[in-house]
Amino acid sequence: MDLTAMRNANPDHWSKATAIRALTLDAVHAASSGHSGMPIGMADVATVLFEKHLKFDAAAPDWPDRDRFILSAGHGSMLLYSLLYLTGSSEFPLEEIKNFRQWGAKTAGHPENFLASGIETTTGPLGQGIANSVGFAIAEEAQRARFGKKVVDHHTYVIAGDGCLMEGISHEAIGLAGRLQLGKLIVLWDNNNITIDGKVDLSDCTNQVARFKAAGWQVIEIDGHDPVAIDEALTAARKSRKPSMIACKTHIALGHAAQDTSKGHGALTDPDQLQAAKDAYGWTTGPFVVPEDVKSSWEAIGTRGASARTEWEARLADLSERRRDEFNRAYALEAPKRLSATIRALKKQASEAANKVATRKSSEMVLEVVNPVMKETIGGSADLTGSNNTKTGDLGMFSPEDRKGRYIYYGIREHGMAAAMNGMVLHGGIRPYGGTFMCFTDYARPAMRLAALMRIPTVFVMTHDSIGLGEDGPTHQPVEHLAISRATPNTHVFRPADTVETAEAWELALTSKSTPSVLSLTRQGLPTVRTEHKQKNLTAQGAYVLADAEGKRQAILIATGSEVSLAMEARAMLQADGIGTRVVSMPCMELFAEQDEAYRRRVLPAGPLRVGIEAAVRQGWDRWLLGERGREAKAGFIGMDSFGASAPAEELYEKFGITAEAIVAKVKALLG
């Protein structure tokens, strides 16, 4: 590449783009760690995007109607941090750039949304950003349909690399975006032909242009270093009714000795090569120094959207108070006032009716009353709508023809669904929930982890949560999946025992602001165990005494979900034999762990033996069975220690020994 010619052709552009390149080189050098090549290669694209297209106001990074900029290729985080610093973000002073990748810095190795405004999502695990962006674009369409173009009208821009496009999740994301015709989604592909291992063709020969077209996208191919071409492509993309992919042919680590090599992907720290690159750029200031004129032209970009933002605020103020409050409430993740009463009414009704209901059906009953009072919900399922019971009467189907529809047919795309839901929450104004079989949390797992890490309240509706699924067999029967979700920090795993607990779990999930929820629900019918109505949300305490011992308390049975009624049966048998038995229902271990010690002691006093009952592996249970510091109780567990099998559900419970009789036998054996 003739850098001098590039510089001379567009000197103002060049100096702005080079500021990104120089900051990247300096920050990676200081950290001795990071990824230099991508920010250097995509600096031209990002500069034109920010200068001429991206609607934002650096002084108001949380402005709801800003365009969203998503760095799916999160390893190139210095691109984003450079842009935030250059445009004048108050959260990214130069010190942050100098502290790249250090303890306590907002400039973490990969962008982390929860560290600062201006970072829309957490990326790094490849493909997640592009899949989030589908959710951002859905949220924009849904909110625009609801609140009008005057207050919601923005684009979602994504920078994605070859890694993002090779990951399977990208297939799910682009297929969904193509089907939903998300015209305001624009993906900029950093087509640099390099991965960590070498040239892309070591592992891939996919024609990405043909691939995106096959999925219903508009595709534009450009030289990613030509600012005029970049500008024209973005203008064309903004006019498209289809989602757009702009294939930007770039040189990774442009101008550095490592240009166009896989070495250029990583940390370029050699000081001589660094200086040589800066010389080639015509960049003469010292480390971390951006010439004043360049900095101020970037800061002008940062304030470019200020008037649009104040005009938007006036338009928001023009909405009726009711609509404005509704808009702001959903953005603040506040539940509507009626939610609590709605849930209580359903609980009362369920306690009185005391029907036998599968908790997936209980969940539908909750959604039937919640969706009408909580208009920010968007439901969906990965092609198991009738099984997950996620669609309620009033939702309608979200489609190009009906952007007010609130139900998404995600297709057989568990991972893409989970990541899109994350994107909707991150966008703001939407509470998404989506269903699949509990066993297929496996497919959605990387996005579920990110929801937890990102501190967002995405709701995962996971039905068919044990061998109770029956004939479909072990490929579809979770045994380790409760343990998996519970092992993940900042995740609430709810396994409700009946309709009442299901309603309580949903209330907690829908009022959470920073923790995702996994609802573990049965295929099979369960008797109502909460037959006495209580206003209070007992599930909020994580575990509680469902039935206490009569006489001397010799045993405590701790159970979740479908096994709570088994514990109640076993209790009746034990009491008949004179063995005083308490039953503790434990719908959420994480919330129980958060209770104060006095409460935990009241529910699980030291002394009586304990038996845990859950049709799943024991891992995660010992803390409650053996006591947090040990020495508390003799204990046993009734559950699974292998994969399941294919047979009718009731037979499986018998064969795997998860029965009231087995519980009784275990208690008696422990009593000796």
Next chain:
Amino acid sequence: MDLTAMRNANPDHWSKATAIRALTLDAVHAASSGHSGMPIGMADVATVLFEKHLKFDAAAPDWPDRDRFILSAGHGSMLLYSLLYLTGSSEFPLEEIKNFRQWGAKTAGHPENFLASGIETTTGPLGQGIANSVGFAIAEEAQRARFGKKVVDHHTYVIAGDGCLMEGISHEAIGLAGRLQLGKLIVLWDNNNITIDGKVDLSDCTNQVARFKAAGWQVIEIDGHDPVAIDEALTAARKSRKPSMIACKTHIALGHAAQDTSKGHGALTDPDQLQAAKDAYGWTTGPFVVPEDVKSSWEAIGTRGASARTEWEARLADLSERRRDEFNRAYALEAPKRLSATIRALKKQASEAANKVATRKSSEMVLEVVNPVMKETIGGSADLTGSNNTKTGDLGMFSPEDRKGRYIYYGIREHGMAAAMNGMVLHGGIRPYGGTFMCFTDYARPAMRLAALMRIPTVFVMTHDSIGLGEDGPTHQPVEHLAISRATPNTHVFRPADTVETAEAWELALTSKSTPSVLSLTRQGLPTVRTEHKQKNLTAQGAYVLADAEGKRQAILIATGSEVSLAMEARAMLQADGIGTRVVSMPCMELFAEQDEAYRRRVLPAGPLRVGIEAAVRQGWDRWLLGERGREAKAGFIGMDSFGASAPAEELYEKFGITAEAIVAKVKALLG
């Protein structure tokens, strides 16, 4: 569809295909459960495939040179079971068909490879079969290159549905197959335009033909009910140098009232509709009865390959004894005799050198000596070759130009890699291993679970296994992933402490016949803790006393991997303070759990307090800390209870309190 015309046009074909349809209807009716529509819709394709193309001998279902038939759309399991019964498999008498989806039957809800020969892989979780098939086809190419076309020359046929093709993993699979130009891989797409939720266009408008072409495949479009067209397409596919996709336009549940509807996808059990469908087929025998002439024509198909098989046996016998033994040994998953001595020599050398080495590097040292003596290994990485240290000097790159190459650049495709490796093991003759970061076990998780369920010894090389990864931050730092793999039944999770344990772990992984291994390896350098050479593989016991207490034994420190040396440091400090401290290294919890109680008691005697140390969540540890039945010991844990952070590794260990000083403080606090 005019079924009468179809029947009259090809009466012999029709009766054979209809046998599949009728058996499917009867079996699903008897089970009141299952999926009728797909076997009915794809019966024509399967009949032509088995009659005219598939090389197999029903009497020898494990014949190594058979063509492989993979039912990726595993819910249509009755298609496979019907074919096995009809062609005369001794493992699938009519009783099995009658017991479809019942306890103990080989006819499980979804095909399970470990229940019977003739089932090549376990499918049901969508997309897995097509991704396995890439591994099958790689294995065929690799073995053909090694042993010659006379003993290895077969095709891999796959039936996949829309579900398989929507899953992200299919993108990874077809991209890899396209790049590797696996011409003997032939995918038959059941293009019926129906998913569970409704018509495909509810959720997808992808042009699959264009998509496969974009990935480098040959595509042929046919009427999937026309036996002549099916035959011609298969003939053309078999000649292709590219992998082939045959788009078979079909009618789900052909001839049934539910034809072409999503209802047709599931269990069609209405007896009147069932009879009406049989009437429309012209099928007049009672339930489960296949007319004798039809059955015998199917059985003739089952013996069609018998002579080819005996000729093949003669050709195998023609190989030199050394080559034949090598072929058979690898198929039997027997390790070469030299493996054990090779590992021992490396251990001795490592103990003597006592270097500080990252265990990912230790792993490379092992592979450098193992790969030359174990020619059935095929290594690879999901674009992290230099980080995972998975490529050794002698492997070469597997490519269309070099089928003897034993290293695969999988690209950024963790899930596709894992599933392809599973396919290679299932094919036979290959021991694959593949690497990514431990955190990205999340991406590979559905295939890792299936390896465990399928009882196959796939090896997952997972490096950068804790916050020791450093600056890349929490998106790349596993904290729950050891717990996740340990929660999964039939999985060995090895977390070796140094080069010696790494060599022992590899020996166990490479000699396993029915259990997958996860090798959890560090980025950061670790001192050698096994400085005294022992011939015996101590890791095989799961845990062992690395250093015993001097004086009265007051504390036992149990640690894994990178934390073992911390435990040793803490022990020195505690002993200096007169506190007798034992250190137990626990590289594999699962193997320790398998030891007899006497051994476990010797390693972890009741009495002394216990502290577990692992830079990960506590879940899974309590069994060892608190005692299996409780009441054994006071206990504590030093590890993580949150996600990590972005900073240099040593600083993270300090900040998260995983230090020798913290261990000492914990022991002293527990001693009170």
